Amino acid sequence: MHDDQEVAVLRLGHRPGRDERMTTHVGLTARALGADRVLFPDNAGQSLETVADITDRFGGPFEVELTDSPNAVIRGWDGRVVHLTMYGERIQDVEGDIRSAHRDEGEPLLLVVGSEKVAFDVYEAADWNVGVTNQPHSEVAGLAVFLDRLFEGRELEREWVGADRRVIPMETGKRVEPA
């Protein structure tokens, strides 16, 4: 986000039809909450279209891409890898180290978000396996809380570039203006 090193989100696993909305929500959450880029499996073209369309209308910068080898993205990542999983270390115990690696040491971060089953390789390749609670809930919720804590709320103040519309915060009702 902004002048920081890159934060990218990698979505593992996608079953067309069944996972369309979850994958799309991973992408839109990544965009709205300060990540710079999301990578989807190459069968998630429909989710890519939706995220690209929202970025066209509501602004960026934000990139969405497909990859035919998520494992190669993880192996080749020049920076630190964070795998979000309910089996990982508690976010409240490790977030300071991750923030420090990103902000102070200037390490790009790859946030890996699984779906159903994640191969053991991913646990081993990650610099941190992180649980946003050790309870079963939602990869979208975990990503959202992680990003809000990583950026300590600064993501809520970001400016959007190239939007053709913007929502004006309102006490009641809806107001959308040309950007």
Added chain:
Amino acid sequence: MHDDQEVAVLRLGHRPGRDERMTTHVGLTARALGADRVLFPDNAGQSLETVADITDRFGGPFEVELTDSPNAVIRGWDGRVVHLTMYGERIQDVEGDIRSAHRDEGEPLLLVVGSEKVAFDVYEAADWNVGVTNQPHSEVAGLAVFLDRLFEGRELEREWVGADRRVIPMETGKRVEPA
């Protein structure tokens, strides 16, 4: 959560089949991140089963219910109503007031989470319409960030009662023990 006044989540709108996972994720996120109860529309019985099953296995207290009249739940709520919407006031501007109403004034909170279209009545009935960003993303992400900020992270330290298993946080790998 714990000794606080109740925090309940009301999910508006549910299309069986299409919305099953999103509604389930709203319920599981509510549970994992400190809400006391979730109410689903009465055609969301499958999501209710999943949330009840997770609560049986991983613990509570947490309640999941169906309602045939979400509007009556809102109108009859004895406390404050927060509607999460991308058109609302910025969370960073209003979270202090909401926390203070809940924690200091002891007001139970009803968090209303929409799906596609939300009727204007809901905007009017809410004490606060709140945007977790004014960008389109995910109702699950918005709920997650809202709860984490409402409880200021205390929800991550809660104890679970009546679980038959628990996940032990690990640097690498998975460890689940009988509770």
